[in-house]
Amino acid sequence: MQRLAPALREDNVSLDLISLIKTILAATKEISFRVSQAHLGGLLGSTLDENIQGEVQKKLDVVANELIKDILLESGFVKAISSEEEDDSVAGDENGKFLVSFDPLDGSSNIDINSLIGTIFSIHEAIPGMAADDPAQFKQAGHKQVCAGYVLYGPSTMLVMTTGKGTHFYVLDRTHGGFLLVERNVQVPQDTKEFAVNMSNQRFWQAPMQNYINDLLAGDTGPRGKNFNMRWIAAMVGDIHRVLQRGGIFTYPADSKNPEQPYKLRLMYEANPMSYLIEQAGGLAMTSKERIMDIEPDSIHQRVEVIMGSKNEVEACLAYYQ
Ligand code: AFP
Numbered sequence: 001m002q003r004l005a006p007a008l009r010e011d012n013v014s015l016d017l018i019s020l021i022k023t024i025l026a027a028t029k030e031i032s033f034r035v036s037q038a039h040l041g042g043l044l045g046s047t048l049d050e051n052i053q054g055e056v057q058k059k060l061d062v063v064a065n066e067l068i069k070d071i072l073l074e075s076g077f078v079k080a081i082s083s084e085e086e087d088d089s090v091a092g093d094e095n096g097k098f099l100v101s102f103d104p105l106d107g108s109s110n111i112d113i114n115s116l117i118g119t120i121f122s123i124h125e126a127i128p129g130m131a132a133d134d135p136a137q138f139k140q141a142g143h144k145q146v147c148a149g150y151v152l153y154g155p156s157t158m159l160v161m162t163t164g165k166g167t168h169f170y171v172l173d174r175t176h177g178g179f180l181l182v183e184r185n186v187q188v189p190q191d192t193k194e195f196a197v198n199m200s201n202q203r204f205w206q207a208p209m210q211n212y213i214n215d216l217l218a219g220d221t222g223p224r225g226k227n228f229n230m231r232w233i234a235a236m237v238g239d240i241h242r243v244l245q246r247g248g249i250f251t252y253p254a255d256s257k258n259p260e261q262p263y264k265l266r267l268m269y270e271a272n273p274m275s276y277l278i279e280q281a282g283g284l285a286m287t288s289k290e291r292i293m294d295i296e297p298d299s300i301h302q303r304v305e306v307i308m309g310s311k312n313e314v315e316a317c318l319a320y321y322q
Helices: 004-010 015-036 059-075 108-113 199-204 207-217 236-246 267-280 311-319
Strands: 046-050 056-058 078-083 098-106 118-125 147-153 157-162 167-173 178-183 194-196 249-252 284-286 306-309
Touching (some): 015 059, 015 098, 015 157, 046 059, 056 108, 059 108, 078 267, 098 267, 118 267, 147 267, 157 236, 199 207, 207 311, 236 249, 236 306, 267 284, 284 311, 306 311
Parallel strands (some): 078 098
Antiparallel strands (some): 046 056, 118 147, 249 306, 284 306
């Protein structure tokens, strides 16, 4: 099996970007270890703090954030970072070539139940002439990402990543400490019989999503003429990993539960990187109105509606909005 760096060189990835990716992965290897030892090391449970989004921070959220932040800021490759757990962007090296946005531990509610969690990252090129402490440099659409990926801390620690030449799967080989390529050019099946959505929000959705899901639930006696299965891991990394492996549609639609906040998922470090991975694997990643990666961001913690996965099923869902 091929190691990470030769696999990236085969895709003509620049040496600078390879170095940055290896830097991020060094932090995720340490996070993987800390996650496995969390119960023993007193790292389960919450801190007394909330992040800027009003969510209580878990101890492991904070540990993972510090590990990635420190290693990136020390690396010299990075002009600035933004994280789910940081109020604002954080300046790095003025000569750094890249901007990194990340969710240090996605699926925080799974931490204390020893279930799936992961780190999501998105890399853009830094904009020459803009200062490292200028948050406006992060206002770049998802289609300008040069790399996106996640590391899934599951039964095996897996890296799923794209640099624009397909979506590839790697597994952490603990015997030599590096990631090995296990599947090149993963393809999301175009059709599916599986959907992922938090059904407890159903009564708060807009009519088109209500109608779409009702038709899926009607199964082979309904207009879709087939039975659908449902899965919800409550960690986007876990749900998207399943969609990449065996197809499916994943959605976090707009809802009216909190009128101030119609969307849940974050554009910069959840929706955009996952969209890049899904599109590079032949799937679709949309809101009900547009391609997610075409959205011009207005802030680093911006939230967005998400409908992504198997191409034909995403199109079937979007037809309800027309
Ligand atoms: P965190 O990044 O705060 O852990 O949130 C996880 C998440 O944004 C995403 O990974 C899940 O798909 C979603 O929340 C789960 O939402 P519910 O709480 O509605 O199940």
